[in-house]
Amino acid sequence: MHILIDIAGGIALLLWGIRMVRTGVTRAFGSAIRRGIAVATRHRLTAFTTGMAVTGILQSSTATALIVSSFGGRGLIALPAALAVMLGADVGSTLVVQVLSLDVSWLSPLFLLIGVVGFLRTEDSKRRNLSRIMIGLGLMLLAIRLIMLASHPLRDAETLSVVLRPLTDEPLLAILLAAVLTWLAHSSLTVVVLVMTLASLHVISLQLALALVLGANVGGAITPLIMTLGQPPAARRVPLGNLLMRLTGAAVCVWTIPYVMPYLGIISFDIGHRVANFHTAFNLALAIVFLPFVGGVAAIVMKILPEQAVADDEKQPRYLEQSALDSPTVALSCASRETMRMGDVVADMLARSMEVFRRDDSNLVKEVERCDDTVDSLHEAIKLYLTRLARNELDPSESRRTVEILSFTTNLEHVGDIIDKNLMELANKKIKAHSSFSKEGFAEITSMHAQVVANLQLALNVFNSGDLMLARKLLEQKVHIREMEQRFSEAHYARIGAGRLESLESSSLHLDVLRDLKRINSHVTSVAYPILEDAGQIASSRLRAVKPSEDNSQPPATDPNTESR
DSSP: OHHHHHHHHHHHHHHHHHHHHHHHHHHHHHHHHHHHHHHSOSSHHHHHHHHHHHHHHHTOHHHHHHHHHHHHHTTSSOHHHHHHHHHHHHHHHHHHHHHHTSSOTTHHHHHHHHHHHHHHHOOOHHHHHHHHHHHHHHHHHHHHHHHHHHHGGGGGOHHHHHHHHHHHHOHHHHHHHHHHHHHHHTOHHHHHHHHHHHHHTTSSOHHHHHHHHHHHHHHHHHHHHHHTTTSOHHHHHHHHHHHHHHHHHHHHHGGGHHHHHHHHHHHOSOHHHHHHHHHHHHHHHHHHHHGGGHHHHHHHHHHHSOOOOOOOOTTSOSSOOGGGTTSHHHHHHHHHHHHHHHHHHHHHHHHHHHHHHHHTOHHHHHHHHHHHHHHHHHHHHHHHHHHHHTTSOOOHHHHHHHHHHHHHHHHHHHHHHIIIIIIHHHHHHHHHHTOOOOHHHHHHHHHHHHHHHHHHHHHHHHHHHOOHHHHHHHHHHHHHHHHHHHHHHHHHHHHHHTTOHHHHHTHHHHHHHHHHHHHHHHHHHTTHHHHHHHTTOSOSOOOOOOOGGGOTTSOOOOOHHHHHO
């Protein structure tokens, strides 16, 4: 039990080291990697080499699969090209195993020293992520050494030999066991390294090790398929096609293991290297066989997962990619795009709200109210997405942008509520009472409404661009709308004083609409504050300095005679 705990601890450390490297790479170069995948997939060969390079850097074919699946789900990459990327990703994952099969454990202290010193000595996010990569590499090499040291006593363990001996004669059972272990660990690299270590120490036979490697390859394709189960068919086709290719390859190769083993001995005398070479050869063979026929594989996958004729659900987010959460820059870009979509829905609600007052259309009222359900749903989705993102370590600029998005989406949700709960309620009252605004009054409301709609569009531009001059212009509109509301209210009171019947009957509605439009504008213009505050262009207080002679809070002067008494 002590030995097994030591091995499990080494495996856990290896998994954590892999995660640190992947996290560091995605945070430092996530945007560039995703752009590279999107651009370099126009030809099968370039798609293959791109997948190999990206996975070699990320050290995870699962991460590559999730990125490619998200592109496939949005129609940004054709299915044959995506499958070519995955063939390259499978080969790329073997390159890391080849490096780890060498005796480079002496580099572990050096990587750890460089990584920790670099991480502690800088606050720059990119340098810290590069340091995180070095720490992860150091932990991986250290973990492999710990696993090897912990596994030494197993060579003489008779009980283990009795348990493992049947697996040698049952290769399909061995494949199934390795596939399950890989799925549980979410890392084929970890299982292959463990198998390689046990084989090099003669704990398991080479024949069993090769069968387990095939199982690890199959299990590595199962993980992304399960992780994309809740997504549309277009996003699930890439991992399914990859699984079909690996299953086919494993089913063919499992019967050739006894014939392949002698040739592996010609290439290398070290058993650990033989396992690593078999792992690489298997994935290279898959690429050679399937790369010319990825179109046929894509056709089979399309028949298994055909397009579903479903109506587009406006309440569901479109741009919140779960696979981007490991890369804060990309995730924030996704959240910003979804916020812009939410803003478009709110802008449509606001634009149609005046049409309701103009036409007295109760059906249009219900349509606007349904739009608020979409706004609420998108707000909740963005909030949960950013909450998950905040669990990662964010640098100050990323944290600030997260707060900005949350603040703006909250204000947009408030705008939607004002339109739904206030303006539409006022519209219903107007319809039921058959009342109407005066010609001059409705013109004033329309004018103010048009300015607020323009300010909302300006606010969306400010949120998207962060432009300082646009932010100043937007904030100036807050004063303009306040003055407009005051001027139009005074004009309304003047019409009442003149005895205008329409103004008298619609007075409450008229003033409430002006008030709600001003409230909407206040929420809209709030997006300018963080930008102007960062630039130091917001005064700490709007209160005018008071001269001592004007300060009424001074205590009254006491009567000298009274004071003496």
